Amino acid sequence: MFSDLTDPILKSAAEMPLVPIDRQTSLGELAYASLKEAIVRGEFSAGQKLTVRAVAQALEVSTTPARDAIMRLIGEGALVNAGPKTVIVPPLTKTALDEVTAIRLVLEALAAKIAAANISPETIDKLKTLQSQINSALDAGNYSAALKANKAFHFLIYQTAKMPRLTTMIESLWVRIGPSLNDLYPEFATSRVGVSNHMEAIAGLESRDAARVQAAIEKDIRDGYRRLATRVE
Amino acid sequence: MFSDLTDPILKSAAEMPLVPIDRQTSLGELAYASLKEAIVRGEFSAGQKLTVRAVAQALEVSTTPARDAIMRLIGEGALVNAGPKTVIVPPLTKTALDEVTAIRLVLEALAAKIAAANISPETIDKLKTLQSQINSALDAGNYSAALKANKAFHFLIYQTAKMPRLTTMIESLWVRIGPSLNDLYPEFATSRVGVSNHMEAIAGLESRDAARVQAAIEKDIRDGYRRLATRVE
DNA sequence: ATTTGATATTTGATGCAACAAATTTGTTGC
DNA sequence: GCAACAAATTTGTTGCATCAAATATCAAAT
Numbered sequence: 229m230f231s232d233l234t235d236p237i238l239k240s241a242a243e244m245p246l247v248p249i250d251r252q253t254s255l256g257e258l259a260y261a262s263l264k265e266a267i268v269r270g271e272f273s274a275g276q277k278l279t280v281r282a283v284a285q286a287l288e289v290s291t292t293p294a295r296d297a298i299m300r301l302i303g304e305g306a307l308v309n310a311g312p313k314t315v316i317v318p319p320l321t322k323t324a325l326d327e328v329t330a331i332r333l334v335l336e337a338l339a340a341k342i343a344a345a346n347i348s349p350e351t352i353d354k355l356k357t358l359q360s361q362i363n364s365a366l367d368a369g370n371y372s373a374a375l376k377a378n379k380a381f382h383f384l385i386y387q388t389a390k391m392p393r394l395t396t397m398i399e400s401l402w403v404r405i406g407p408s409l410n411d412l413y414p415e416f417a418t419s420r421v422g423v424s425n426h427m428e429a430i431a432g433l434e435s436r437d438a439a440r441v442q443a444a445i446e447k448d449i450r451d452g453y454r455r456l457a458t459r460v461e
Numbered sequence: 462m463f464s465d466l467t468d469p470i471l472k473s474a475a476e477m478p479l480v481p482i483d484r485q486t487s488l489g490e491l492a493y494a495s496l497k498e499a500i501v502r503g504e505f506s507a508g509q510k511l512t513v514r515a516v517a518q519a520l521e522v523s524t525t526p527a528r529d530a531i532m533r534l535i536g537e538g539a540l541v542n543a544g545p546k547t548v549i550v551p552p553l554t555k556t557a558l559d560e561v562t563a564i565r566l567v568l569e570a571l572a573a574k575i576a577a578a579n580i581s582p583e584t585i586d587k588l589k590t591l592q593s594q595i596n597s598a599l600d601a602g603n604y605s606a607a608l609k610a611n612k613a614f615h616f617l618i619y620q621t622a623k624m625p626r627l628t629t630m631i632e633s634l635w636v637r638i639g640p641s642l643n644d645l646y647p648e649f650a651t652s653r654v655g656v657s658n659h660m661e662a663i664a665g666l667e668s669r670d671a672a673r674v675q676a677a678i679e680k681d682i683r684d685g686y687r688r689l690a691t692r693v694e
Numbered sequence: 695a696t697t698t699g700a701t702a703t704t705t706g707a708t709g710c711a712a713c714a715a716a717t718t719t720g721t722t723g724c
Numbered sequence: 725g726c727a728a729c730a731a732a733t734t735t736g737t738t739g740c741a742t743c744a745a746a747t748a749t750c751a752a753a754t
Contacts, residue, residue, distance in 0.1 A: 254736080254737065254738090255737075255738070256737075256738090279704085279705065279706085280705075280706065280707095281704085281705070281706095289738085289739090290738060290739040290740070291706090291738095291739075291740080292737075292738055292739065292740090293737085293738070293739095295706080295707090296532065296737095299529065299532070299533065300532065300533075300536055303533055303536045303537065304536065305626060305629075311746090312706090312745075312746060313704090313705055313706055313745075313746055313747080314705095314746095314747095315706095324626075327624045327625075327626055327627060328626065330571065330575075330624070330627075331568070331571070331624075331626065331627055331630070334567040334568065334570075334571050335564070335567065335568070337567075338563060338564070338567050342563075391560045391563070391564075392560075393538060393557075393560050393561065393564065394560060394563075394564055396538075397564070397630060487706085487707065487708090488707075488708070489707075489708090512734080512735065512736085513735070513736065513737095514734085514735070514736095522708085522709090523708060523709040523710070524708095524709075524710080524736090525707075525708055525709065525710090526707085526708070526709095528736080528737090529707095544716090545715075545716065545736090546715075546716055546717080546734085546735055546736055547716095547717095547735095548736095695754105696753105696754090697752105697753090697754085698751100698752085698753080698754095699750100699751090699752085699753095700749105700750090700751085700752095701748100701749080701750080701751095702747100702748080702749070702750090703746100703747080703748070703749085704745105704746080704747070704748080705744100705745085705746075705747085706743105706744095706745085706746095707742100707743085707744085707745095708741105708742085708743080708744105709740105709741090709742085709743105710739105710740090710741090710742105711738105711739095711740090711741105712737105712738090712739090712740105713736105713737085713738080713739105714735100714736095714737085714738105715734105715735085715736085715737095716733100716734080716735075716736095717732105717733080717734065717735085718731105718732080718733070718734080719730100719731085719732070719733080720729105720730085720731075720732085721728100721729085721730075721731090722727105722728085722729080722730095723726100723727090723728085723729100724725105724726085724727085724728100
C-alpha cells in the first residue's frame with residue numbers, strides 16, 4: 229500500500245472522468261434562452277415588433293445582452309428583420325411552412341435513421357416514459373405539457389444519432405414552427421394522431437430497423453404539416 | 462396635353478417601378494462579412510485564437526461590431542467556443558467532416574432536385590459560363606479563383622430552388638469546410654474530378670431530370686469528401 | 695377633410711469605460 | 725531546475741452615453 233507515492237494518480241487532467249462545465253451563464257446567454265422560450269411558447273403574436281430597449285426592460289438587463297439575444301435569434305431565423313429598424317417574430321406563411329417542412333423531412337429522417345443504429349435499451353425506456361407523459365398530458369388537457377414532452381421525445385431520438393450539428397439545425401427549424409403549434413389546440417389534443425407514429429418509431433428502434441424509424445418520423449412530420457397547413461393562409 | 466392635372470401620376474407608391482433598397486451596411490454587417498470571408502479563405506490556421514479586441518483593431522472598428530461578428534459566426538458554427546474566454550476557428554476533425562458531409566448530402570440533394578424543376582435557360586447559360594471559368598482558372602493555376610467559381614456554380618443551382626432558408630443552411634455548412642479546401646491544392650487542380658460531375662449536373666438540368674441532377678451533386682460531394690478525408694487525421 | 699411638411703420622439707448602431715474572470719508572467723523557495 | 729504562489733496583463737461582459745436614421749405626431753395649407 230502506498231508503494232509508489234511519486235506515481236501520480238492521473239497522468240493528466242485530460243484523463244479525469246469529468247466533463248468540463250460550461251460556464252455559459254452570461255446575461256446574453258440567459259436573455260437568449262429566455263427570449264427563445266417565450267417565442268416558442270407563442271407569447272408574441274406573429275408580426276409583433278420587438279425593440280432592443282423593450283426586451284432589455286422586460287428582462288431587466290441592459291441593452292447589450294438584449295441586443296445579443298435578438299441578433300442571435302435573427303441569425304437562426306426565429307426573428308426576422310422586417311424593415312430598417314424593425315425586428316418581428318415572423319408569421320408562418322404557407323411558403324415558409326412548406327420550405328421548413330421539406331428541410332425537416334430530410335434532416336429528421338437522417339437523424340432518425342442513424343439513431344436506429346445507436347439506440348440503447350435505456351433510451352428506449354426513456355422514450356416509452358416520455359410517450360406515456362404525452363398521453364397523460366393529453367388526458368389532462370395540459371396542452372403545453374404535451375407539446376413539451378413531444379419535443380423531448382423527438383429530440384431524444386435525434387440526440388441518439390450523436391450528430392450535434394445536425395441536432396442544432398433541427399432545433400432551429402422547430403423554433404420557427406413552435407409558435408404556430410400553440411394555435412392547434414384543441415384539435416391536436418383530441419385527434420392524437422402523433423401517438424401511433426411514435427409507437428411505430430419506438431418499435432422500429434427496438435428492432436433496429438432504420439427504414440421503419442425513418443418512415444415513422446416522416447409520417448409524423450407530414451401529419452403535423454397537414455394540421456398546420458390548414459391554419460396558415 | 463395636360464388635360465387632367467388633378468389625376469395623380471401614380472395611384473400609390475406600390476405602383477412605382479422601383480425596388481426597395483436594402484440598407485444592410487452597418488459596421489457589424491461589414492465586419493461579419495469580412496471576417497467570414499477571411500475564415501473561408503483560410504487566413505486563420507485551425508485552432509487559432511480570435512479575440513474581440515484583435516478583430517476590432519484589424520478591422521479598425523470598435524469592439525461592438527467586432528463582437529457582433531464573432532458571436533454571429535459562433536452561432537453558425539464557423540467559430541467555436543473552446544474554453545471560457547477563447548474562441549477559435551475549429552479544426553476540421555474526421556468526425557466533424559463526416560457529420561457535415563452527411564448533412565450536405567441530404568440538403569444539397571434536396572436543393573438540386575427542386576432546382577431541376579425551376580431551372581431556366583438563362584440560368585443554364587450562366588452555369589456553363591461558370592464552368593468555363595472554373596476550367597480556365599484551373600488551367601491558369603489560380604486555385605482560389607477556381608474555388609470561388611466552384612462555389613458560385615453550386616449556389617446558383619441551390620438558389621434556383623427558391624428556398625432561401627435552405628440556401629442559408631447549406632452556406633453555413635460550406636463555411637465549415639471552406640478553410641480546409643485551401644489545403645487541397647494542387648491535388649484538386651490536377652485531378653479535375655469535379656468537372657465531369659458539373660457537366661452531368663448541367664445535362665440533368667437541361668433535361669429537367671431531377672434524379673440525374675441530384676445524383677451528380679451527390680457524387681460531387683462524395684468525391685470532395687474523399688479528398689478532404691485524407692487530409693484530416 | 696386630406697395631404698404635405700416640419701417637429702418631436704423612438705430606436706438601432708457604435709464607441710468606450712468599468713468590472714470580473716481568466717491567463718500569462720514573474721518571483722520565490724526548495 | 726521546478727513547483728507554487730502572487731502580481732500583472734489580457735479579455736469577454738455589461739452598461740450607458742451619443743449619434744444618426746426612422747417613425748410618429750401635429751399643424752398648416754389647399
